[in-house]
Amino acid sequence: MSTSEEWTFPADVDREAVQNALVEWYEADHREFPWRRTEDPYEILVSEVMSQQTQLGRVVEAWESFLDRWPTAAALADADRADVVGFWTSHSLGYNNRAKYLHEAAQQVEAEFDGAFPETPDELQELMGVGPYTANAVASFAFNNGDAVVDTNVKRVLYRAFDVPDDDPTFERVAGGLMPAGESRVWNNAIMELGGVACEKTPSCDAAGCPWREWCHAYQTGDFTAPDVPTQPEFEGSRRQMRGRVVSVLKEYDELALDTLGPRVRVDYSPDGEHGREWLRELVSDLADDGLVELDESDEGLVARLQR
DNA sequence: GTCCCGGCAG
């Protein structure tokens, strides 16, 4: 195990051979995803946002029908927020905030970039919901103009193959240094493919024909430890689950009084109980602060609806 | 239970 100070790429390893081996391995065979056949930055951004914390297999259908409904950034920018969030929840795409971010990003492209999609990682990061990973991914896959992406896959691969210390700035430096200049499109696809089908948590080096076996520190030593990924809190019964239910229920109605919404969110809802009106009002109020839900006074008291 | 091509707000 090495430390992060002065970590340098192993001197006895031929970087160019490492690069070529991976690119050739990728080009010989890889999974076909529809977003790997487009260079439209909007279409790629949609795929990247959907892919965050959601398995790729489940994204394919959602991606196609999302683009069917909102084919361009301009079309999405004109959509109602409620429709975009409603689509998100009905396709079980997770974190509804990401639907809002995507909607906002589309509006930024129209308003701040005059309809011309940004092409550099720095400009892309100005879009809502786009951080370092997504910016480099879109710049790479749409414009072949990105830096090395660093996600949990890439970290795991570098950590195992070259014993890179588990430290974000080091991962970034090493990933950047390993990427062949001007080839971000194929490279970032290839290294993430490696993490996805060969160097998974439980690795399949031989079965997947990993192209780095001859250099791989883990393959040599048999120690396939991976960097720690913070384990997520329990989902069942969580606040996140309840938020999801609120959005999912509101999608089916124009508006709903809190005491009508409550029982559809929790079977044990009772207005004055522990998980009652106060609890629900706070939950919905936070969703309102997030821009996902609206909360209004009416004759029947407080009513909630998806935010337009 | 654990994983999944992160990012935002405080």
Next chain:
DNA sequence: CTGCCGGGAC
């Protein structure tokens, strides 16, 4: 830097 954000698949 920390807490938080959904939900299906395995």
